[in-house]
Amino acid sequence: MNLRIICIVLACGILSTVVEAQETQTLILKDGRRLTGTVTKTPNGYRLDSRIASMTFRDDEVAAVEDALTTEDEYTQRAKALQDDDADGHYDLAEWAYRRNLREEARRHLQIALKINPNHIKAKALLSQLGASEQTSQLTPGTQRIDTISTEWLIGEDDIQRIRLEELTPSDRVTVRLQNDVVNRFIDMMQGREDFKQPRAAERFRSLRPIQKTHYMLEKIDPDNRSIKDDIIITSDPRFMVDFRRHVWPMIANNCAAAACHGGAEVRGGLKLFNIPVSNERVDYTNYILLDGFMSKGRKMIDRGNPETSLLLSFALPEGQGQFRHPVKIPPMFPNRRAGGYTRIQAWITSLHTAHPDYRLEYKPPFGMKLQWGSHDLLPPVSSEPTTQGADDLLP
Numbered sequence: 360m361n362l363r364i365i366c367i368v369l370a371c372g373i374l375s376t377v378v379e380a381q382e383t384q385t386l387i388l389k390d391g392r393r394l395t396g397t398v399t400k401t402p403n404g405y406r407l408d409s410r411i412a413s414m415t416f417r418d419d420e421v422a423a424v425e426d427a428l429t430t431e432d433e434y435t436q437r438a439k440a441l442q443d444d445d446a447d448g449h450y451d452l453a454e455w456a457y458r459r460n461l462r463e464e465a466r467r468h469l470q471i472a473l474k475i476n477p478n479h480i481k482a483k484a485l486l487s488q489l490g491a492s493e494q495t496s497q498l499t500p501g502t503q504r505i506d507t508i509s510t511e512w513l514i515g516e517d518d519i520q521r522i523r524l525e526e527l528t529p530s531d532r533v534t535v536r537l538q539n540d541v542v543n544r545f546i547d548m549m550q551g552r553e554d555f556k557q558p559r560a561a562e563r564f565r566s567l568r569p570i571q572k573t574h575y576m577l578e579k580i581d582p583d584n585r586s587i588k589d590d591i592i593i594t595s596d597p598r599f600m601v602d603f604r605r606h607v608w609p610m611i612a613n614n615c616a617a618a619a620c621h622g623g624a625e626v627r628g629g630l631k632l633f634n635i636p637v638s639n640e641r642v643d644y645t646n647y648i649l650l651d652g653f654m655s656k657g658r659k660m661i662d663r664g665n666p667e668t669s670l671l672l673s674f675a676l677p678e679g680q681g682q683f684r685h686p687v688k689i690p691p692m693f694p695n696r697r698a699g700g701y702t703r704i705q706a707w708i709t710s711l712h713t714a715h716p717d718y719r720l721e722y723k724p725p726f727g728m729k730l731q732w733g734s735h736d737l738l739p740p741v742s743s744e745p746t747t748q749g750a751d752d753l754l755p
């Protein structure tokens with residue numbers, strides 16, 4: 360079943376849209392704690408499911424249940440509470456914003472913190488990581504300047520929108536812009552069908568938030584319905600890209616994308632990555648799509664259906680521990696499968712849609728790179744035993 364399913368049904372003429380799938384709420388306890396997650400009423404109290412754990416509370420422990428603030432609303436509240444001369448406070452808010460992919464907001468508060476305290480070490484370090492530090496002019500070894508990368512080598516804005524849309528999951532809390540009267544066109548398309556057989560269905564549908572409308576439309580339309588899809592504009596990153604940028608790419612940048620490997624001036628083994636010292640949306644999505652579409656001897660760099668056989672994971676292990684052996688000897692990225700970095704990358708691959716979406720990309724990979732985006736298996740399942748099989752066309 361498609362992962363975009365949202366719990367929206369029409370019953371007795373009412374479009375029941377309690378919340379989008381996995382809507383978060385805040386459970387306010389009488390002891391003062393505020394816990395955010397998916398809140399479910401139980402016969403004797405409440406259950407709260409978060410990323411960390413599931414917890415239950417009795418009715419007499421709970422003071423109230425509120426809708427959780429959006430990231431943007433919470434940022435506004437936190438910013439209003441700041442003192443103008445509080446360097447540490449601005450840094451703390453910048454770090455909070457950075458962890459939630461509010462990069463421009465993070466950059467602004469880091470600059471304020473440094474204006475208050477030019478020697479704020481943490482603010483300098485994070486600002487440098489964001490690529491906006493005026494004090495940092497030297498490139499990290501193995502990286503290249505953004506102005507040396509031709510825009511023709513990078514994925515375009517339209518393709519970024521398509522990737523965001525196709526990788527959307529029910530738990531994503533992204534911002535959406537619905538354009539060109541797409542809501543009314545969808546309603547016209549659905550007249551007399553399914554839920555829209557019910558009275559006032561169109562009115563109820565129009566009352567939904569943009570993200571709820573988006574999930575519902577994507578579930579109901581044909582996957583090839585471009586007229587609807589192209590007018591659903593996702594204006595912030597889904598979780599898959601937030602996690603790629605924050606957890607996956609930094610490890611790749613320091614290893615596979617180093618100048619001596621796939622981040623150098625030349626294409627090696629059919630793959631080149633763009634390793635720059637700043638976070639740039641087009642570069643980030645380009646690196647993702649290059650890794651996502653790369654194959655060697657029929658094996659995928661990122662294997663959604665069987666993450667353990669991803670070349671990205673196999674080549675990151677010491678020789679003999681991975682499913683496949685890198686064709687030349689390279690330093691391992693991780694000592695074993697229990698390493699934190701290894702498990703983070705594996706968890707990220709596992710979080711992707713199992714069947715690869717059709718991105719409908721206009722992007723043409725530069726330098727003759729041959730990429731393939733698809734969900735079909737090109738080879739039979741591999742043995743779970745480590746192998747010394749190489750991928751001769753993939754070189755460091």
